[in-house]
Amino acid sequence: MVSPLDKHVALVGFMGAGKSTVGEEVAARIGRPFVDVDREIEANAGDAVAEIFRSWGEPAFREIEEEMASEALRSSEPKVVALGGGALGSEATRRLLRERATAVLLDVDVDTAWERAESSDRPLARDEAGFRRLYDERLPAYEEAANAVARDADDVVLAAGGVHVHVGSLELLDELVPGDGPVALIADAHVAGMYGADAQLALGGRLASTHTVPRGEEAKTVAVCERLWQELRLERGGTVVALGGGTTTDVSGFAAAAYLRGVAWAAVPTTLVAQVDAAIGGKCAIDLPQGKNLVGAFHWPVRTVIDPALLETLPDSERRAGLAEVVKTGLLAGERLWELPDAELVRRCALYKTAVCLRDPEDLGERAVLNLGHTFAHALEAAAGYEEITHGEAVALGLRAALRLSVEHLGLDPAVAEDADRVLAPRPLRVDLDRAWSALGRDKKTEGGRVRLVLLEAPGTPVRGIELPDEDVRRALQSLVA
Ligand SMILES: NC(=O)c1ccc[n+]([C@@H]2O[C@H](COP(=O)([O-])OP(=O)(O)OC[C@H]3O[C@@H](n4cnc5c(N)ncnc54)[C@H](O)[C@@H]3O)[C@@H](O)[C@H]2O)c1
Numbered sequence: 057m058v059s060p061l062d063k064h065v066a067l068v069g070f071m072g073a074g075k076s077t078v079g080e081e082v083a084a085r086i087g088r089p090f091v092d093v094d095r096e097i098e099a100n101a102g103d104a105v106a107e108i109f110r111s112w113g114e115p116a117f118r119e120i121e122e123e124m125a126s127e128a129l130r131s132s133e134p135k136v137v138a139l140g141g142g143a144l145g146s147e148a149t150r151r152l153l154r155e156r157a158t159a160v161l162l163d164v165d166v167d168t169a170w171e172r173a174e175s176s177d178r179p180l181a182r183d184e185a186g187f188r189r190l191y192d193e194r195l196p197a198y199e200e201a202a203n204a205v206a207r208d209a210d211d212v213v214l215a216a217g218g219v220h221v222h223v224g225s226l227e228l229l230d231e232l233v234p235g236d237g238p239v240a241l242i243a244d245a246h247v248a249g250m251y252g253a254d255a256q257l258a259l260g261g262r263l264a265s266t267h268t269v270p271r272g273e274e275a276k277t278v279a280v281c282e283r284l285w286q287e288l289r290l291e292r293g294g295t296v297v298a299l300g301g302g303t304t305t306d307v308s309g310f311a312a313a314a315y316l317r318g319v320a321w322a323a324v325p326t327t328l329v330a331q332v333d334a335a336i337g338g339k340c341a342i343d344l345p346q347g348k349n350l351v352g353a354f355h356w357p358v359r360t361v362i363d364p365a366l367l368e369t370l371p372d373s374e375r376r377a378g379l380a381e382v383v384k385t386g387l388l389a390g391e392r393l394w395e396l397p398d399a400e401l402v403r404r405c406a407l408y409k410t411a412v413c414l415r416d417p418e419d420l421g422e423r424a425v426l427n428l429g430h431t432f433a434h435a436l437e438a439a440a441g442y443e444e445i446t447h448g449e450a451v452a453l454g455l456r457a458a459l460r461l462s463v464e465h466l467g468l469d470p471a472v473a474e475d476a477d478r479v480l481a482p483r484p485l486r487v488d489l490d491r492a493w494s495a496l497g498r499d500k501k502t503e504g505g506r507v508r509l510v511l512l513e514a515p516g517t518p519v520r521g522i523e524l525p526d527e528d529v530r531r532a533l534q535s536l537v538a
Pocket of ligand 1: 301
C-alpha cells in the first residue's frame, strides 16, 4: 500500500468549491508543488477554458483535461493537484486517483457554489437550474472517489497526512483503514480491555488476528517485537492496526516497518500524548538498555484514526503528560491551543505536527522545532534513570528552561514564559546536576560538541540550531533541579 507521503493530494469537487485557492495554500503548507489542471490546460492551449469549450466543444476539452490530469497524476514527485469539476467523468483519471493519490473532496453546498460561479465565465454555470442539476449528478462520483472530505485547507492538510480526527471514528475503523485486506490488531492489555471489542467489531471480517503488548515503556523492547513478528500472519497486503498510547503505536509501527520488509500500518491513538504527537509523523522506535528510542524507522502510517472521545477514560496523570506536548505545540503554532475543548485541541495539535512532518518527513531540518524543551527534558529523564519523572513532567520542566533562555537571548516576551509555567506548573526535580549536564551533552541534538537548542522568538516563531555559552545552558538546567 502506498504511503500518504508518496501520494499526490488530489482535490476533487464541484466548480466553485475553491479547489484552486485551497490547493495553492495547502501546497505551500505541506511543501509540495501545486498543479491546477485547468490552468495547465489554458497554458497549453493558449486559451481560456471557456474559449476552448466554445470553439472546440466539451468532448475535445475533456480529452485535453484527461491528458493533463494524467500527466500530473503520473509524475513521480508527489504534488497537490486541483482537478476540474468534470474531471471524474474519465475512467482513466478515476483509476489514477485510486492508484496514486489521496483524493480529497472539497465540500461545498450548491448555493455557495452557485453564488461563486454565477458571475464567472465558467461554461457550465450559465443557468442556475442546469447548474444545480449538474451538482446533483456529479456529487456521487466525487463521494465515490474521495478518501476524505474537507471543508477547508486545514482539513486537506490532515487528509494529506492520512490523519482523520473525528469523535466516534473508532466505530468506522473498517472504512478508515485503507484497502480491504486483512488486519492484525495490536493493543496493550489495558486498552484492549476498554476499546478492543469496539475495534474488533468495527473491523468485522477484516480482523485476522489480535495481539497484546505490555502497558507502558515495557512494550518498546526487541523481545516484544520478536514475539509480534512470530505471531503475525499477514501477507504484504495486510495492515497492522495499533490501538493504544504512544508506546503501543511506537512498537507496532516499528514491528510493521520491519515485518516482511514493511507492511502498512494504521495508528489509532488513545492517549493525549499519542493523539497530539506520537502517532503522527511516521517516527517509530523501540528502546535498548543503552537508551530510549535507539532502534527505529520512519514508517508513515497509511491512516491515523484519532477519536478524541477515547480520552474520556484517560487518568489525570496521563492527561498531564499530554498537556506538556499541547502547550509546546501551542507555543510553536502561536495559538493558545491548550485552552480549547478536547476535540478541537487534538485536531489543531495534530494539524500542526502533520504539516511540519509533511514538510520534513525524515527530520532533516525544520522538524527539529518539535524538540522545543526536549533537550532539557531528555537530560533530566536520563539523569533520573527514567523512573523519578514522567516524560510529561520532564517536558514541562524542559519548556521552562527553553522559554527562560528564549527571554534572555531572543527577546521573547516574559509573559509567554510565565503563562506556560502557570499552565504546566512543573516541580523542580531532585536529580544530580552533573549527571543531567553530561546527559545533555550526549543528546542527539548535539553537533560538534555544542548543544544546539530550539528556542522561541515569539509564539509561532521558533528558531532552531541556537548555540549558547555553556554557562547559560547549565544555569538553565540548574534552575530545574531541586
Ligand atoms: N514516535 C513519536 O514521534 C513519539 C512522540 C512522542 C512520544 N513518543 C513515545 O510515546 C510513548 C509515550 O506514550 P503515552 O504517553 O501514550 O504512553 P503509553 O502508551 O504507555 O500509555 C500510557 C498509559 O495509558 C493507558 N491508556 C492508553 N489509552 C488510554 C485510555 N484511552 N484510557 C485510559 N488509559 C489509557 C495505557 O494502558 C498506559 O498505561 C513514549 O514511549 C514516547 O517515546 C513517540
